Structures are given as structure tokens and as C-alpha cells.
Amino acid sequence: MTAVDSTKAEMTAPVPQMRRPWGTWALGALILFLAVTPFILVIVISFGQKIEGAGWEWDFTLANYQRFFVGALWPDEVTFLHLQRLYYALYYAVIASVLAVATAFPFTYLLTRQSRRAQSCWLVFILASLSLSEVFIVMGWDVLLSNRSGLPMLFEVSGATDWLKRTGWFDVLREWGLANPRNVKFKTSEFATILTMSYLVWPYAVILLYPALSRLDPSLTEAARTMGASPTKVMTSVILPTVKLPLIGSTLLLFVFLLGSYVTVVVFAEPAKQTTAVAVYESVRGATLDAPFGAAQAVVLLVTAALFLVLAQYLTKRSEAR
Amino acid sequence: MRRLFGHIFMALSGLVLALPIIVVAGASLNGGRTMLFPPEDPNFARFVEFFITETIWVRALQNSLIVAFGSATLAVLLAWPLAYLLWAKGSKASKVLAGLGSLPFALPPIVFGVGLGFLWAFIGSLGAIWVGIVSHATLFLALPLVTISIGLQSIDRAHLDAAATMGATEAVTFRTVILPQTLPYSISGFFFALVLSFNEFIVMFFVSASAYATVTLQIFNSLRNGYTPTMAVAAVLFITVSIAVFSAVARWGDLPRLMGADQSRN
Numbered sequence: 242m243t244a245v246d247s248t249k250a251e252m253t254a255p256v257p258q259m260r261r262p263w264g265t266w267a268l269g270a271l272i273l274f275l276a277v278t279p280f281i282l283v284i285v286i287s288f289g290q291k292i293e294g295a296g297w298e299w300d301f302t303l304a305n306y307q308r309f310f311v312g313a314l315w316p317d318e319v320t321f322l323h324l325q326r327l328y329y330a331l332y333y334a335v336i337a338s339v340l341a342v343a344t345a346f347p348f349t350y351l352l353t354r355q356s357r358r359a360q361s362c363w364l365v366f367i368l369a370s371l372s373l374s375e376v377f378i379v380m381g382w383d384v385l386l387s388n389r390s391g392l393p394m395l396f397e398v399s400g401a402t403d404w405l406k407r408t409g410w411f412d413v414l415r416e417w418g419l420a421n422p423r424n425v426k427f428k429t430s431e432f433a434t435i436l437t438m439s440y441l442v443w444p445y446a447v448i449l450l451y452p453a454l455s456r457l458d459p460s461l462t463e464a465a466r467t468m469g470a471s472p473t474k475v476m477t478s479v480i481l482p483t484v485k486l487p488l489i490g491s492t493l494l495l496f497v498f499l500l501g502s503y504v505t506v507v508v509f510a511e512p513a514k515q516t517t518a519v520a521v522y523e524s525v526r527g528a529t530l531d532a533p534f535g536a537a538q539a540v541v542l543l544v545t546a547a548l549f550l551v552l553a554q555y556l557t558k559r560s561e562a563r
Numbered sequence: 564m565r566r567l568f569g570h571i572f573m574a575l576s577g578l579v580l581a582l583p584i585i586v587v588a589g590a591s592l593n594g595g596r597t598m599l600f601p602p603e604d605p606n607f608a609r610f611v612e613f614f615i616t617e618t619i620w621v622r623a624l625q626n627s628l629i630v631a632f633g634s635a636t637l638a639v640l641l642a643w644p645l646a647y648l649l650w651a652k653g654s655k656a657s658k659v660l661a662g663l664g665s666l667p668f669a670l671p672p673i674v675f676g677v678g679l680g681f682l683w684a685f686i687g688s689l690g691a692i693w694v695g696i697v698s699h700a701t702l703f704l705a706l707p708l709v710t711i712s713i714g715l716q717s718i719d720r721a722h723l724d725a726a727a728t729m730g731a732t733e734a735v736t737f738r739t740v741i742l743p744q745t746l747p748y749s750i751s752g753f754f755f756a757l758v759l760s761f762n763e764f765i766v767m768f769f770v771s772a773s774a775y776a777t778v779t780l781q782i783f784n785s786l787r788n789g790y791t792p793t794m795a796v797a798a799v800l801f802i803t804v805s806i807a808v809f810s811a812v813a814r815w816g817d818l819p820r821l822m823g824a825d826q827s828r829n
Contacts (some may be wrong), residue, residue: 275700277663282682282685360819361818361819364813384590440580448822452824456824500671501670521673
């Protein structure tokens with residue numbers, strides 16, 4: 242859901258001119274102040290300097306960015322610790338968003354073929370799980386994946402662990418970091434992180450794909466079917482080409498959303514595989530208290546997110562233009 | 564056969580979607596203080612704790628409610644003139660303004676949270692509860708903006724023309740035609756903002772500066788000490804509120820249309 246939809250209000254309504262232009266200006270100023278100044282402040286402070294033991298001061302130094310990209314001791318020593326965190330943020334987000342869209346697509350397609358009433362019921366459920374706070378979702382998956390209860394326990398009790406050990410899969414799981422000597426374990430692992438992230442955006446994926454899929458003309462697929470095309474053929478040659486752009490656009494939006502996810506990474510990712518969002522938090526409010534460096538990391542995150550958003554916007558525009 | 568397969572797929576998706584919610588809801592019934600599933604000695608003692616006896620949770624819930632209702636109201640009040648401007652004029656400036664107003668919602672909330680933290684620190688009101696309200700209103704401005712815009716677009720032009728022909732002034736048309744027809748959409752926007760504000764925490768974390776805690780913040784703060792069934796009660800409350808709110812939107816509004824379904828097919 243973005244305000245992009247609202248740009249459709251282009252046709253001018255027969256409403257007279259505004260008589261109070263100052264009201265419009267005040268509204269504009271207020272929105273600029275609230276929605277834009279925070280981002281500008283982050284950008285400006287990212288060029289600031291930390292004062293040891295106190296806080297920070299205004300400055301114009303690129304030291305924070307240098308520290309992010311090549312390490313603080315450059316050029317004597319080069320470290321890519323912070324770039325690596327950005328890499329993990331991108332890595333988790335890419336897999337999780339693609340996974341979410343790939344599974345939400347058939348679901349949404351089936352959903353739009355249901356009756357209006359059934360659609361409403363499903364939408365209520367999906368919106369409710371969409372709005373559920375990340376802290377609760379992480380809590381639920383944490384219980385499900387923790388070693389003393391949930392899935393590992395189920396593996397143990399049902400004998401699946403023994404079966405895995407007999408067939409040799411257990412060693413494979415251990416290599417992937419999904420098992421300890423005694424049983425399977427999912428915390429902490431990339432698997433748990435990506436699974437939870439994917440779950441987090443799955444309802445968003447449904448909501449984003451819903452308009453495009455529900456506007457799909459059923460006569461098109463019917464025509465293809467009467468002419469003897471197999472259901473698979475209909476899917477690949479009629480449906481997929483029509484929704485290709487919304488599919489890519491939604492994946493990009495979800496990807497941007499996941500770039501900033503925090504709780505999931507803190508709880509489920511291995512300490513060595515944390516992301517930039519976590520680092521921002523640590524710098525600004527955590528142990529290190531280095532606001533300018535935190536701001537610089539936030540700017541990198543912001544620029545990355547903005548790039549992909551622009552791309553998504555472009556794709557949405559193109560799909561609407563057709 | 565294909566149809567059956569489709570039904571199974573949908574049911575399975577629904578099940579996975581419900582799984583963590585079921586687990587948390589089950590854990591909230593635990594008699595003891597450990598988060599076990601299935602619950603041990605199930606009873607409602609944790610519910611009493613959350614709503615009545617434990618003051619940190621009662622206060623957190625109060626804060627959550629104040630911020631959610633305050634920010635949702637403010638978001639609708641800010642979004643209304645903006646959506647109206649966009650619809651009535653459709654000028655370049657109003658589109659840019661709407662785009663900028665949606666920025667906080669579109670970009671990673673942690674960045675907006677850090678920025679707001681700086682902004683309110685400069686003004687010197689970091690940690691005040693009204694700051695939390697204003698911050699959330701800005702963050703979720705995009706939601707009522709979208710729903711109200713959809714509502715305005717759905718107004719039949721013939722009604723406006725009829726009103727104009729019969730000599731209604733702008734104010735009268737607004738009151739008798741535009742406002743009633745967009746009311747359900749404004750209310751939907753209000754509820755979307757309300758529910759999301761209720762559940763949001765990262766922006767709240769930066770603007771509250773630990774001066775007060777909402778429920779999600781309180782849970783996050785206790786994250787390192789491990790979960791307790793009392794927190795699970797909060798999750799049950801939140802999911803119940805969400806389902807109630809969206810059911811109401813579906814009952815009195817057109818949810819498929821709000822979500823962008825095609826109007827011609829019913």
C-alpha cells in the first residue's frame with residue numbers, strides 16, 4: 242500500500258478554487274517538517290564527529306563513511322566488517338522476499354477466484370497477521386524453534402532425529418549448522434532468520450499481489466482453456482506475463498521492508514552474521530554510543546532502500562501504464 | 564482434482580500463517596512462569612496479571628492505547644486535507660507533498676526512528692508522550708492518505724455536478740456529498756493506522772528514549788531476560804484487537820475494494 246495509488250486522482254474534480262492558500266502552505270510545511278527533516282538530520286549528522294565520552298559535534302568529515310566501507314584504520318589496514326553486515330542484510334532480505342512472493346503468488350491467485358465473502362474473511366485474517374508486531378512473531382517462532390520445545394522436540398519424540406541419524410542426513414544438517422551432536426537445532430541459524438523474515442512479509446506479499454491478480458480478466462484464461470491450452474500453458478503464457486511487473490515490484494518492496502528488520506536478526510541470526518540495521522541500533526542507542534557513525538550506517542541503508550524503491554516505483558508505473 | 568489441490572494449498576498456507584499465533588496463544592494459558600507449549604496447568608492467571616495486577620503492563624497498555632488513538636486521529640486529520648488537495652487539484656505540488664508524506668512509511672523505519680530521535684532531541688521534548696503520538700501519526704500518514712484517496716475517487720461525479728447545478732456552495736457540497744461518501748474510507752484509514760501504531764515498536768523505541776514504554780516496547784525490553792506467559796497474553800490481546808478491527812472494516816466497508824480489487828466483478 243503506497244500513495245502511488247492515489248496519483249490516479251488525476252482527473253480534476255469540479256471543485257472551486259481553494260480560498261485559503263495559507264492553509265495549504267501550512268499543511269505543506271508541517272508535512273515537510275515531520276516527514277522529511279528526520280531524514281535530512283540523519284544525513285547531516287552522518288558527517289559529524291564523535292566526542293570521546295560526551296556525545297558528538299557538527300562537522301564535515303567523511304571518516305564515518307570511510308570507516309563503513311574500508312575500516313577506521315584505512316589505509317594501514319582494511320576491514321570489511323561493516324560492508325559484511327550490509328551484505329548479510331541484503332542476503333537475508335533477497336532470499337526471504339523471493340520466497341515470500343513465490344509462495345504468496347499461487348495463494349493470492351486462488352484467493353481472487355473465491356467468492357467476495359470468502360475473500361473478505363481471508364483478508365481479515367491476513368491483515369491481522371500483517372499488522373502483528375515483529376516482537377510477537379519472533380516470540381512465536383522462537384517458541385516453535387527453540388531447543389527445549391517446539392520442532393526440535395517434535396523431531397526427537399517422533400523418532401525423526403533417529404531416522405536422520407540412520408540415513409546419514411544428520412551429518413549433512415550438522416554441516417549446515419542445523420544440528421548439535423544430540424538433536425536438530427534451528428536457533429541460531431540462517432534458516433531460522435530467513436524463515437521468520439519470509440513469514441513476516443508473506444501477508445504483505447498477498448496484499449501487494451491482490452490488486453493485480455484480482456484485475457486479471459477471467460475471460461482471458463477461459464479463452465485460452467477453450468482453445469485447448471493446458472493449465473500449465475495458461476499459467477506460463479497468459480497469467481505470468483500479465484503479472485510479471487507487479488511480481489517483481491512487490492518483491493522489491495518487500496526486500497526494502499526487510500532490509501530494516503531488527504528483532505528477527507537480533508534473535509535468530511548468529512552473532513557473526515548480524516545486519517546493518519542492528520549495527521545502527523547498537524551505535525545510536527547501544528553500547529558504543531556513536532551517533533554520527535550510526536547515522537552514516539543509516540544513510541547507507543537509506544540509499545540502498547531508496548534505490549530499490551525507485552526501481553519498484555518505475556516497474557509499478559510501467560505496469561499501470563499498460 | 565486441481566480444485567482440491569488448490570484448497571489444500573490455501574489451507575496449508577493458512578495453517579503456517581496461524582502456527583506461531585496458535586503457539587503464543589497456547590503459551591499464554593501457562594499456569595507457571597515458563598513459556599511452555601503445550602501449556603502446563605492451563606489457567607487465566609497470566610491474563611489477570613497483564614490486565615490488573617502488574618502495574619508495568621497496565622501502564623504500558625495505557626500508553627499503547629493513548630499513542631495508538633492519538634496518532635491515528637492525528638494521521639487522519641493530516642491526511643484529509645492532503646488527500647482532498649490531491650483529488651480536487653491534482654497539482655504537481657500536491658503529488659510531491661503526498662509522496663513526501665509517504666516516505667516514512669516506505670523507507671526502513673529504523674532510519675526514520677533514528678532521525679526522529681535526533682529531531683526531538685534538538686527540540687528538547689524527547690521522551691514526551693505527545694512526541695510519540697506525532698511520530699506515529701507521521702509514520703502512518705500514508706495509510707489514511709491512501710484509503711481517503713480511494714474514497715474520494717469513488718464519489719460519483721454526477722452527484723457533484725447535481726450539487727453544483729442546484730447552487731450548492733463548496734462548503735455545502737463538502738458537507739452533504741463528499742464527507743458522507745468518504746466517511747467509511749476515513750474510518751478504515753483510521754483503523755489501519757491505529758492497529759499498526761499499536762504494534763509498532765522500533766520508531767517508538769527511539770522517540771520514547773526509555774521515558775515510558777508501550778506494550779511492544781516493554782516486551783522488547785524484556786527480550787533478553789526471556790519470554791514469560793504474561794507477554795503472550797499481550798500477543799493474544801493484540802491479535803484479537805486486529806481481527807476485531809479488520810472484521811469491522813470488512814463488515815461496514817468494502818475490504819476487497821480497499822485492497823484494490825476490481826469493482827466490475829463481484
